[in-house]
Amino acid sequence: VKKSDVVQVILGTQYLQAPKNITGSAFAPTNIALCKYWGKRDQELNLPVTPSLSISLGKKGANATITVSDATHDEIILNDQLVNTDVPFSKRLISFLNLFRLSGTLAFTICITSNIPIAAGLASSAAGFASIVKALNGLYGWQLDTSSLSILARLGSGSASRSLYQGFVEWHKGVRKDGMDSFSEAIREIWPEFCIGLLIVSDKEKGVSSREAMQRTVATSALYSAWPQKVTTDLADIKIAIAEKDFNLLGKTAESNALTMHATLLSAWPPVNYAISETIQAMQKIWQLRNNGLEIYFTQDAGPNLKLLFLQKDLATIQTHFPTAEILQPFA
Amino acid sequence: VKKSDVVQVILGTQYLQAPKNITGSAFAPTNIALCKYWGKRDQELNLPVTPSLSISLGKKGANATITVSDATHDEIILNDQLVNTDVPFSKRLISFLNLFRLSGTLAFTICITSNIPIAAGLASSAAGFASIVKALNGLYGWQLDTSSLSILARLGSGSASRSLYQGFVEWHKGVRKDGMDSFSEAIREIWPEFCIGLLIVSDKEKGVSSREAMQRTVATSALYSAWPQKVTTDLADIKIAIAEKDFNLLGKTAESNALTMHATLLSAWPPVNYAISETIQAMQKIWQLRNNGLEIYFTQDAGPNLKLLFLQKDLATIQTHFPTAEILQPFA
Numbered sequence: 226v227k228k229s230d231v232v233q234v235i236l237g238t239q240y241l242q243a244p245k246n247i248t249g250s251a252f253a254p255t256n257i258a259l260c261k262y263w264g265k266r267d268q269e270l271n272l273p274v275t276p277s278l279s280i281s282l283g284k285k286g287a288n289a290t291i292t293v294s295d296a297t298h299d300e301i302i303l304n305d306q307l308v309n310t311d312v313p314f315s316k317r318l319i320s321f322l323n324l325f326r327l328s329g330t331l332a333f334t335i336c337i338t339s340n341i342p343i344a345a346g347l348a349s350s351a352a353g354f355a356s357i358v359k360a361l362n363g364l365y366g367w368q369l370d371t372s373s374l375s376i377l378a379r380l381g382s383g384s385a386s387r388s389l390y391q392g393f394v395e396w397h398k399g400v401r402k403d404g405m406d407s408f409s410e411a412i413r414e415i416w417p418e419f420c421i422g423l424l425i426v427s428d429k430e431k432g433v434s435s436r437e438a439m440q441r442t443v444a445t446s447a448l449y450s451a452w453p454q455k456v457t458t459d460l461a462d463i464k465i466a467i468a469e470k471d472f473n474l475l476g477k478t479a480e481s482n483a484l485t486m487h488a489t490l491l492s493a494w495p496p497v498n499y500a501i502s503e504t505i506q507a508m509q510k511i512w513q514l515r516n517n518g519l520e521i522y523f524t525q526d527a528g529p530n531l532k533l534l535f536l537q538k539d540l541a542t543i544q545t546h547f548p549t550a551e552i553l554q555p556f557a
Numbered sequence: 558v559k560k561s562d563v564v565q566v567i568l569g570t571q572y573l574q575a576p577k578n579i580t581g582s583a584f585a586p587t588n589i590a591l592c593k594y595w596g597k598r599d600q601e602l603n604l605p606v607t608p609s610l611s612i613s614l615g616k617k618g619a620n621a622t623i624t625v626s627d628a629t630h631d632e633i634i635l636n637d638q639l640v641n642t643d644v645p646f647s648k649r650l651i652s653f654l655n656l657f658r659l660s661g662t663l664a665f666t667i668c669i670t671s672n673i674p675i676a677a678g679l680a681s682s683a684a685g686f687a688s689i690v691k692a693l694n695g696l697y698g699w700q701l702d703t704s705s706l707s708i709l710a711r712l713g714s715g716s717a718s719r720s721l722y723q724g725f726v727e728w729h730k731g732v733r734k735d736g737m738d739s740f741s742e743a744i745r746e747i748w749p750e751f752c753i754g755l756l757i758v759s760d761k762e763k764g765v766s767s768r769e770a771m772q773r774t775v776a777t778s779a780l781y782s783a784w785p786q787k788v789t790t791d792l793a794d795i796k797i798a799i800a801e802k803d804f805n806l807l808g809k810t811a812e813s814n815a816l817t818m819h820a821t822l823l824s825a826w827p828p829v830n831y832a833i834s835e836t837i838q839a840m841q842k843i844w845q846l847r848n849n850g851l852e853i854y855f856t857q858d859a860g861p862n863l864k865l866l867f868l869q870k871d872l873a874t875i876q877t878h879f880p881t882a883e884i885l886q887p888f889a
Contacts (some may be wrong), residue, residue, distance in 0.1 A: 409792075417801050439604070447783055447786065447787035447790065447817060448780040448783045448784075448817060448820055448821070449783075450783050450786075451587075451779055451780045451782050451783040452780075453780075454779065454782075455779035455780070455824075458779065477826065480828070481824065481826050481828065484823045484824055484828050485779060485780060485823070485824035487820075487823060488780055488819075488820035488821065488823040488824040489780070489820065491816045491817070491819060491820040491823070492813065492816055492817035492820040494813050495844070496812070496813065496816050498655060498836060498837065498840065498841075498846075500832075501837060502834035502835075502837050502838055503839075504837075505830065505833060505836075505837055506834060508830065509830075509833075512827070512828075527721065
């Protein structure tokens with residue numbers, strides 16, 4: 226099954242029709258997985274081996290504005306800077322946009338503004354592709370439901386399928402070959418006390434992309450065979466934790482899930498360790514604070530930065546210990 | 558099955574007999590596992606879940622001298638310092654010695670001299686218990702074969718069973734409940750070019766003992782279920798590498814095996830990360846050097862230090878990049 230087949234099914238008679246508007250604009254939040262997406266069962270469609278569960282970050286994310294242009298080629302403007310169309314980022318975006326237009330007939334100006342560090346393991350591509358799909362929905366006037374937008378966003382970047390919603394979000398793995406049952410849904414629970422601290426220890430681009438790291442893990446890690454069962458257990462526990470507002474269960478499960486994902490990477494070949502010295506030091510500090518009774522946990526994605534998980538009651542304490550952390554309250 | 562049952566079977570009519578000599582003294586090398594021992598199927602007898610394979614470190618190890626004394630209690634002298642008999646190290650040693658004497662009838666003076674940092678992940682207990690068992694064999698005049706000594710050493714510390722030999726050593730996991738088939742044997746291959754560099758980044762005692770870490774992994778790590786199969790594959794590859802003097806196969810397999818062991822620890826709860834900042838920096842440096850064509854690999858045990866694996870042809874280069882590493886040539 227090809228991406229274009231999926232787009233055709235979702236758009237039906239609207240497939241490859243001209244945009245109804247001149248411009249479309251939308252915001253999508255970035256999301257942080259509490260139960261990670263790690264491994265694809267289909268590279269083309271970004272279909273995951275397992276389900277996953279995330280929290281969206283409110284106003285942290287990307288805004289995309291797509292405008293029909295008179296030029297012969299797409300123009301991409303990222304954070305007010307024109308991006309060369311030859312770089313991998315642009316090629317990936319243009320080939321994604323090609324799914325929705327007759328090639329050569331329509332050029333776009335795509336402006337993306339992101340308030341999160343690019344490629345620092347903060348799911349910038351998730352917010353990016355989700356905002357682009359929402360902007361396309363406005364531009365073309367498709368009026369698709371959010372599940373359909375989630376499927377389209379997934380074709381751009383797997384975790385983008387979760388950035389269509391705020392709050393806690395579950396991405397169903399699905400079983401179909403065409404992935405029509407692999408989309409995200411919001412978990413309708415509000416947890417106002419839930420806080421996240423972005424602990425940026427490096428905003429350099431990572432050496433190994435998460436896409437490459439994931440493929441390498443599935444292909445070479447002897448431990449990967451145990452990952453799906455870990456997700457099954459963790460996902461169930463996190464959903465219980467959310468429903469019962471059991472923060473320690475949530476924190477423990479999310480941290481263990483992240484460490485287990487990184488564990489599968491360590492056992493890949495060549496091995497990948499996203500942790501740098503500062504990551505290790507921060508982990509040790511968190512573990513020490515927790516031993517002393519503070520309810521603090523972390524999660525880590527395909528980069529060196531940590532995301533602290535804690536409750537509002539401990540906000541002042543966390544700020545004392547991690548003065549550089551950017552604090553977010555997803556439900557505020 | 559209890560330790561004393563095993564001792565009784567091995568010593569037969571010599572069990573609990575008086576020493577034939579006044580003193581016994583022996584040296585045993587420490588060993589570094591290239592395919593790790595990680596997980597016990599029997600806590601009492603230190604029976605492993607998997608086989609393992611190590612290289613002994615020549616003159617790096619421990620010397621034990623055990624002398625019958627007139628005192629009412631054992632005296633333990635470690636590196637010329639009298640050790641309090643209440644500390645865990647002493648209790649463990651005394652209860653091991655109790656396996657071989659009628660309690661209260663015989664006191665020993667035990668002098669252990671070790672030329673390796675204690676508890677820095679350099680298998681000091683392996684060399685210690687192996688040297689003690691050899692010293693006891695001399696003191697009592699048992700004249701046991703090395704396989705039997707290997708079994709007795711295992712009762713003190715699992716990896717001690719491998720310290721009865723120099724060179725490459727395989728510890729058979731065995732299948733019997735009494736562990737009589739779980740002992741080590743030498744692999745009779747000489748590899749004079751094989752070098753090891755001890756990269757000590759910290760000689761502080763580790764926070765979590767390997768014994769505790771191992772138990773925690775088996776009890777809580779979701780990835781541990783995949784470890785035995787990893788060992789089966791790696792052990793076969795390392796034996797091929799040794800037989801064919803295929804250094805890259807040996808290095809790659811040993812490094813991946815060590816990282817996979819640490820991966821299972823990361824996924825345990827509470828998580829354990831023996832790597833400190835300096836460990837991570839050294840790993841990154843090794844990976845970079847290897848990317849540039851240098852044939853360097855590492856292994857890591859339950860501590861922050863790394864053991865570099867390389868061939869003699871690269872000795873000068875390694876010394877330039879790691880001036881503090883202590884270079885050992887196990888076959889020199």
